[in-house]
Amino acid sequence: MMRLQLAAQILNGRYQNEDAEGEDIAFSSISTDSRSIRSGDLYVALQGERFDGHDYIEQAQQCGAVAAIVHKACVCSLPTIKVADTRKALGELAGAWRQSFAGQVIGITGSNGKTTVKEMLAAILAEQGEVLATQGNFNNDIGLPLTLFGLQAQDYAVIEMGANHPGEIAYLTSIAQPDIALITNAGEAHLEGFGSREGVARAKGEIFQGLAKRATPVINKDDEYSEYWQTICKEHQAVTFSMRDKTADVYGKWQQKASGIALSVSISAQAFEINLSLYGEHNAMNALAAICVAQVLAIPPEKIIRALTEFKPVRGRLTMHRVNSQLCVIDDTYNANPASLQAAIKVLNELHGEHWLVMGDMGELGGDEQALHFSAGLKARELGVDRLLATGRASAQAVEAFGEGAVFFQTKDELVEYIKQHQPKYQPEHQPEHQPEHHQEHHQEHHQEHQPRQLGILVKGSRFMRMEHIVQSLIERSN
Template sequence: MWSDPTLQNWADAGAGELIGDDRVVTTISTDTRSLEAGDIYVALKGQYFDGHHYLSTAIHKGAGAVVVQDALPDCPVPQLVLSDTRKGLGVLAGILRDRFAGQVIALTGSVGKTSTRAMLTEIFKLQPGLLATEGNFNNDIGVPKTWFRLTDQHQRVLLELGANAQQEIAWLGSFSRPHISLLLNAAEAHTEGFGGLEGVRQGKGEIIDATHSEGGVVLNKDDPAYNRWLKQAGDRKIVTFGRHSDADVCLLSFKNNSHGSEYTLGMPDGDLSVSWPVLGKHMAINAAAAAATAWLAGVSALDIAQGLSAMQPEPGRMEPVDSMHGGALIHDAYNANPASFRAAIDVLEDLGEDTLLIAGDMAELGDESANLHREVGLYARGKIQHIWSVGKESLQISDAFGGHHFESIEELLAMLPAKLETETAVLVKGSRSSGLERVVDALRRKD
C-alpha cells in the first residue's frame, strides 16, 4: 500500500540528521514566494542564489519543516540537515521511486526532447494514471519535482531528462531508474559543457546504463552513435526508429500541407498514418520515436495514432503563427542548435519561392561556435532565398550564406516591413537568449 515518506526516511536515505519531530513529507517548496502553510521548504544553494537567506520568511509563512545544509539554532520547526540540499531532492525522489510499482519511461537527446515528450503525453494520457514532466522541468531540480507530484493514483511516469554536461543524466537516471528509455539523438548542443560532440554522445548514453537490466531501450538507427549505444544496451530489449525501412519503426512517407503535415509510419505490426497540425519531417521522425516507445510500453496502434493526431505545436518550437503580412510565419525561437537549424531550414524550403530566415545566435557551443554557425549558413545555400541575422555569433550564418546582418533587433525590425510580400514565408529561429520573440510579436497578426 502507498505511503508518503517521512523526514526520517529522507534523513536515513541521504545520510542526514533530523533535528526535531518527525513528520510526513507531503508538499515540497523551494521558493518562499509560492510556499504555503505546511509545505516543507528546501533551501537550495547555487552559484547566484542561496535559499538559506529566506529561511526566516519560510518559517514565518508557516513552513512545516525546513531542509538545510547548516543547522539553524533554536529553529521552531523540524529541520533536516543534509550535506547538499540540491542532491537531497534527488534522494527524496529516489524514495518515491522505490515505492512506485508502475511503469517508468524516460527520454533524452540533443534535439526534440520536449516535442517527443509532448507526443508521448498525448498517447499515454489516453489511459488513466499518467504522471508526466511539465514545462522545462527536466534537470536535477525539475525531475525530482515531477516525482514529488506522485500519488497512489498514478500508474505510469514519463520523464524528460536534460543535461548540460556528463554525469547529469547518470544522476537523474540513478533515482528514476526507467523500465524503458528513449535516446533520440546526440548532436552539437551544449557542447561547451559536454566538451564536444563525443562528450554529448557519452553523456546522452548514460540513460542506457540507468535503464532496468530487463527493460527496453529505444534507439535512433540513423544516429552515428547507434552501434555504440546498441553495444552499451547489452541484453536489454532494443526497438529502433529512423528514416529507413531497416528500423523497427520507420518513416515510410511524409508531406507538408497547408494545415501541417501528413505521414505514414511502418510499425512492427502494420502501417500507421497520421495527419496533424505540425510542420517538418524531423517532427515526423520524432513521432516515429514516440510510436516506438509507446509500442514497447504496450500501447495499441489505435491509441498511438489517436495520440499523435491530437498533438499541437509547442509554443516557440516550429509554431505556425498568423502573420500581419499574410504569408507563412514560423516561431522557432525557443531553442536552437545546428541540427534543429538544419531541420528548420528544410521546412522553410518547402514553404514557397520567397523565403526569409531571421537567425539569432545558438548558445553554449563553446570553441566551435563560429564554425557551427558558419555551417548553418552554408547548409542554407540553394535551399532558401534570404537570411537576415542579428547577434554576435549569427554574423557567421549570414556571411556564409550571403545574407544581411543587423546590429540590433530594432534595426532589423525597422527594415522588415519593406521586405515582406504576401507570399513571403518567414522562419524566426535562435536560442531563447537571442530574444527573437520580439520579432515574432512584431510580425504577429493583431486581432
C-alpha cells in the same frame, strides 16, 4: 507521504525538532521556492551564486512548510534535517520517493526533439491512463527531482532529461530509474560542455548505462551513433525505430502535405496511418519515437492515432502564424543548434514564395561557435534561403558566410523595422461575384501575372536570445 525521520535516514542527516517531543512529522511534497510552498511541504534550502535559500526559511514556514532541509546551522523553530549538500539531498529524496511509484517511468533525452517527443508521448498515454509529465524546462538536477515528487497514483510518468556536461544524465537516470529509456538523437548541441558530437553521444548514452536489467532501451536506428548505443545495451532487449531501415521494430514513412505530415507506420504485422498538424521530417521522426515507446507499453494503435491526430505543436517549436494570405511567420524560437536550424529551414522551404531566415545566436557551442555559425550561413544559402537577417555576436559569422542577401543588425528593433520596410505590402484578394465567362478567363490570366508576393519568415535562435519578441513584433505590426 513520507516522514521526516525516514527522510533523515535516507539522507544520513541530522534531524532536529525542538518543538515536538518525539513527533515524526509527515510531508506531502517538496519545494525549493519559498514563494510556492503549499501547506504540508518540505522546504529544501538551496544555495546558489546569487541566492541562499536559508534566508527564506521563516517565509517558507509562514506559507505552510512543515520542515526544512538545510546544510548549515540556522535559528528557526521549524524542524530541520541538516545535510552536507542540500542539492544532492533533493535528488536522493526524489529517488527514494520514485521507488514507491507503481506505474511506468519513461526517461527521454537527446540533442533535439526531446520536449516534443515528451509531449507527444504524454498525449498518447493520456488516452490509456493518468500521466505525469515534465513541465517546462524542469529537466535538470533540480527540476527532475521536483517533477518526481509529483508522482502519486498515476499510471505513467514521462520524464525529460537535459544535460550540458558528462555525468549529468547518469545522475538523473539514477534518480528517475526509468523503466523505458529513449535517446531521440545526438547532435551538435551543448558542445561547450561535451567537446564534440561523439562526446554528446556518450553523454546521452549514460541513460542506457544506468538502466536496471528489466528496463527497455529505445534506440533511433537512423542516428549515426545507434550502433554504439546498441553495444552498451547488449544486456537489454532494445527496441528500435527508423525511417530508413525496414528491419527496425517500428518503421515509418512520411510525406509532407499542405495540412501537415502524413505518416505511415509499420509495427510487426500491423500498419496504420496518421495525419499530424506538424511540419518537417524531424517531427515525423519525433512522432515515430513516441509511437515506438507506446508500442513497448502495448498502447492500441487507435489511441495512438487519435492522440497524434489531435496533437498541437509546443509553442515556439515550428509554430505557424499565417498572418495574412501573403505572409507566414514560423516561430521556432524555443531553442537552436545547427541540426534543428537545418530542419527548420527545410520546413520553411515548403512554403510558397520567398524564404527569409531571421537568425539569432546558437548557444553553448564552445570553441566551435564561430565555425558552426559560419557553416550555418553557408547551409542556409545552400538550402535556398533568399535572405538572412541576423542579430547576435556569433551570427555575424553566418551573415559573412551567406554573402549577398544577408544583413546584420545590432538590435532586434532594427531588424524588425527592416522587415517592416521590405516585406510585401498586403493586397487583399478581390474578385467580383458575377462575371461573364470571357471576363473570368481574362481575370485568371491577369491574376497569375500579378500574384502578390508571398513571404515565409523563419525566426530561430537559442533561448537566451529571446527571439520570440521578434515573432510577436512581426505579427502585431503586420496586423
